[in-house]
Every structure is written in C-alpha cells, then in structure tokens.
Amino acid sequence: MKRRVVITAMGLVSPIGHNPEDFFTALREGRHGVRPHTELKLSHSVGWVDADLNKDLPGNQSMMLDRVSKMALFAARQALSQQPLSAEDLTQTGVYLGTGIGGIKALCDAVAGHHNIGPKIVQLVIPAAMPNAPTAHIAQLMSCTQEAQTYATACTAGSVAIGEAYRRIRDGYVDTALAGGTEAMIQPELLRAWEQLHVLCVDQETNPEGGCRPFSLKRSGFALGEGAAMIMMETLEHALARGATPLAEVIGYGVSNDGTHPLRPNPHGQALAISRALQDAKIKPKQVEYINAHATGTMTGDRIETEAIKKVFGDHAKKLAVSSIKGNMGHLIGACGALEAISTIKSLQTKILPPTLHFAPGDELCDLDYVPNKARQLDKLDIAVSNSFGMGGNNAVLVFKAYKE
Structure with a gap:
C-alpha cells in the first residue's frame, strides 16, 4: 500500500516576500517585485531578492558561498524551524533540490578575474559554482546521511525535486524529505544571453502594461527572477506520531x-x-x-x-x-x-x-x-x-x- 505524503513546513525567499505568509499576501494583493536592480547595471528590470542572505551565515561561509546556495539555505532554515524534526530525524531526511544553472555568479566572477576586469579568482570557485553546491550545504546543515540529490531540468527543476521526494517517501525509501528549488542567475552576462532568445518582456516597472502579462493578447515574454523555496514532506504516519500538523497533501x-x-x-x-x-x-x-x-x-x-x-x-x-x-x-x-x-x-x-x-x-x-x-x-x-x-x-x-x- 502506498504511503500518504504530507507537507509540514515551508520556507522561501522571493522578490515579493521573504517567507510564505508575506509571499502569499503579495500574490493575493496583486503586488509585483519586478523592478530595476539597484546594484547591477542591467538592460531589463528583474525580480530580485533584497533580503539579507548573510545574516545567519558564519563569516567564512558568507565569503565562500555563491548567492544560489545562500538563498537555498535561507529557505531551508525557515522550513526547518517550523514544526522542527528531531536531530536524529534530520540525519535521516533526504534532500532534493532543483536548480537551472547553479552558481553562475561565481563563474562570471572567475571569468572577469581571469581577464583582469573583476574580482581576483578565489580558490573555491568550483565548489561554489557546481550545481549541487546548494544541496550539499543544506545536507551539511542537517548532518544528513541520507541521499542528497540535485536536479538540473531547467524550468521544471523545483517541481521535479518535490516530485522525486514525494516518490521516495510514498514508496518507502525515506520517511522525511526536504525538497525545493533555488536560482540566482541575475547577472549582466546572463541577461544578454536571455535577450538572444527573444523571450524577455519590456520593462515592467516603467511600463507595467507592457511587462510580463501571461495569457494576454499583447504579451511579450517574461522578466527574469531569482529566489528559493523549500518544503518539508513526510509520511502522514510520521507527522502525526511526532505531533506535527499537516498543511496539505501531495497526491x-x-x-x-x-x-x-x-x-x-x-x-x-x-x-x-x-x-x-x-x-x-x-x-x-x-x-x-x-x-x-x-x-x-x-x-x-x-x-x-x-x-x-x-x-x-x-x-x-x-x-x-x-x-x-x-x-x-x-x-x-x-x-x-x-x-x-x-x-x-x-x-x-x-x-x-x-x-x-x-x-x-x-x-x-x-x-x-x-x-x-x-x-x-x-x-x-x-x-x-x-x-x-x-x-x-x-x-x-x-x-x-x-x-x-
């Protein structure tokens, strides 16, 4: 018999809210977070995150991690703080994370440093840039000895991570899983690459009527965004046994x-x-x-x-x-x-x-x-x-x- 899988915690950081409540309030009220970037010179407005991603990181970690890992950790810490698992359960919790491109800022900085037009190349650029870096850092945070998997399936990566975690729990491989997605590709070099595909909309901040407008007659594409979200999933039996309240069910x-x-x-x-x-x-x-x-x-x-x-x-x-x-x-x-x-x-x-x-x-x-x-x-x-x-x-x-x- 297949096991029922429920969600017991959620965490996120996004252009319109730094936790699930604020995020959904912004959605409900029809607010958007696509605007000009205040630190980068970009050709388009973007959905960028203005949270302090370093606040819970040790000094050495804040220097070593790419933004994509920092956002994943931000979302993971939130989820782990709600109806928290025991330390023993955490070690047996699988980690499943999706990302489209991984630590692209680290790679862009390395290329700029190589050409003497940017920061000096740091020794740890490879572990910062590798696509499974966010997964590895979350697993380290949890002292996870279960599987920690990364999915790079473009725009489906976050959903694939959640779906694969659901299957693992349903079919009896793990009782608990932390799953989600992270992305941080707002870089001038990446914006130019997206421009070549002709999929970016015109400036949504100064011309909202011409911005990202799904299903509309005069739609012209999307605005690039960044963020991360993680959800804790577990068997219904496990959740009830530890006194956790299910938020919803994955079926x-x-x-x-x-x-x-x-x-x-x-x-x-x-x-x-x-x-x-x-x-x-x-x-x-x-x-x-x-x-x-x-x-x-x-x-x-x-x-x-x-x-x-x-x-x-x-x-x-x-x-x-x-x-x-x-x-x-x-x-x-x-x-x-x-x-x-x-x-x-x-x-x-x-x-x-x-x-x-x-x-x-x-x-x-x-x-x-x-x-x-x-x-x-x-x-x-x-x-x-x-x-x-x-x-x-x-x-x-x-x-x-x-x-x-």
Whole structure:
C-alpha cells in the first residue's frame, strides 16, 4: 500500500516576500517585485531578492558561498524551524533540490578575474559554482546521511525535486524529505544571453502594461527572477506520531519529455505530464478545481499550455480556474516550480486564488478562466495542480490536496 505524503513546513525567499505568509499576501494583493536592480547595471528590470542572505551565515561561509546556495539555505532554515524534526530525524531526511544553472555568479566572477576586469579568482570557485553546491550545504546543515540529490531540468527543476521526494517517501525509501528549488542567475552576462532568445518582456516597472502579462493578447515574454523555496514532506504516519500538523497533501506527480525541440514546447508532451500526474493521484480530471500554470508570458508558451489543458480536461477546462504568478515575481527558472508549489498549497489552505497580473483578453487561443487581475475567494478548494514546463522539452506536474484526516 502506498504511503500518504504530507507537507509540514515551508520556507522561501522571493522578490515579493521573504517567507510564505508575506509571499502569499503579495500574490493575493496583486503586488509585483519586478523592478530595476539597484546594484547591477542591467538592460531589463528583474525580480530580485533584497533580503539579507548573510545574516545567519558564519563569516567564512558568507565569503565562500555563491548567492544560489545562500538563498537555498535561507529557505531551508525557515522550513526547518517550523514544526522542527528531531536531530536524529534530520540525519535521516533526504534532500532534493532543483536548480537551472547553479552558481553562475561565481563563474562570471572567475571569468572577469581571469581577464583582469573583476574580482581576483578565489580558490573555491568550483565548489561554489557546481550545481549541487546548494544541496550539499543544506545536507551539511542537517548532518544528513541520507541521499542528497540535485536536479538540473531547467524550468521544471523545483517541481521535479518535490516530485522525486514525494516518490521516495510514498514508496518507502525515506520517511522525511526536504525538497525545493533555488536560482540566482541575475547577472549582466546572463541577461544578454536571455535577450538572444527573444523571450524577455519590456520593462515592467516603467511600463507595467507592457511587462510580463501571461495569457494576454499583447504579451511579450517574461522578466527574469531569482529566489528559493523549500518544503518539508513526510509520511502522514510520521507527522502525526511526532505531533506535527499537516498543511496539505501531495497526491500525484507526472513527468514527460516532448521529444521534439528543445525550445519549442509541445502540447502533447505537456498533456502527457498532466495526465500522468492525475493517474498517479488516482483522480479524474473533473475533480481538479484550480491550476497554477507555468505560463511565462511568451506568445507560444501560453498558447501551448492552454491547448494542453484542453487536451486533458476537455469540457471541464472551461470550468477550471487557471492563474500564473510569474507577473508577480518573474520567471525563477529552476526555482519557479517550488515557489509555485507553495502558492498552490497556500491556495488550498486559504481557498484564495492568486490572480494573473496585467491580464488583458483578446487572444482567441487563450480562452480559459485566468483569474484576471484580482484574487478570488472560493467556498471550496480541495484539489489543485501545479504545472512546470521547461526548455529541453522537460515537463513536470504536481497534484496537491487539502489535508483531511
């Protein structure tokens, strides 16, 4: 018999809040954190984090770690402080973390130092830059002797990490797991690289109507963002035995690959991931009430996701509420799925759906209920889906349920 998997703690740092409560309040109130960077000269406004990431780090660690690890630790410490596990349980807790690119600032600094145009190259650039560095530092914080795994699946990485942790717990490999995603790629060099793909929107701070606006007729792309989110997951039996209160339940996970083109999403591949997640959850499409969409605000991507939803849900698609929070925080690449998971969990707890910001109708191929511009209070919300679709054709979908004994 498969074991029930519940969430008992959450932590995050984001452009719109430095903990889950502030984050969801900003979503509910329709605030965004995409603005010009105050320290870096960038060509676009970005969703950047202004938290003090060094406050709980020893001096030597604050000098050694890349920003991507600092944010992961910030989120992990939050989650670990809520309904905390015993020291013994922590050592047996698996760590599962997704990131798109790892410690890119360390690499950019090393290249600049090599050309004598930036900081001197430090000896520890490789351990700071390696993609599994955030995972390793969290495992060290916990004295973890269980598995500590890193997933680099582009924009699905955070969701994949949560989904793989869910499977490990459900199938009996571990009783507890800390899972999520982190990303810190706001660098001038990376912005220029993203520009070459023609996926970045125009300045959202000075021209909100032309900024990141998923599903809208005149959408032009996304704003790059940064952040991290971690959630503690455990078997229901383990949680209740230690007196922890479940926040929500993970009931399904589905993955697929488009198998077509690394940069052109495919509705068939996305629909496969959604269908597999529903099958894993043992629910029918009509039981889903809300989808937290991947929707980045690109012309093609939002249409493809809408088509995939229609493929899976049929006539029920018109009854679903679908919203995207990327207009609030930007696109956090490997971390977005983890923050969107927390948003979905908070929706299940509060029965409040965050709106799709800056929405204006008109695209005939995006014709679902996108919860436009204003949060929605529901009387009932039991089952919700969180979609993540990434470059390389990777697709990952999570299904969450309001906790009931």
